[in-house]
Amino acid sequence: MRELRQFTAIIERENDGYVSVCPELDIASQGATVEEARINLIEALELFFETASPSEITHRLHSEVFITRLEVTVG
Secondary structure (H helix, E strand, C coil): CCCCCCCCCEEEEEEEEEEEEECCEEEEEEEECCCHHHHHHHHHHHHHHHCCCHHHHHHHHHCCCCCCCCCCCCC
């Protein structure tokens, strides 16, 4: 039975393209645009779930991921 789940995507510019990362599973992809990087990450996640064993999914899955902003003194 297939289920729909939500994951976090962090997308940042790197040189002339964008890198996308899913921190819950530590899976990354890339693309020429933000949207392409997002779509490629979805494809990478779907491929992971199609091929990974249940134990690998359990081992890699971080159930709690917190994203926040920090203020840091620099210099």
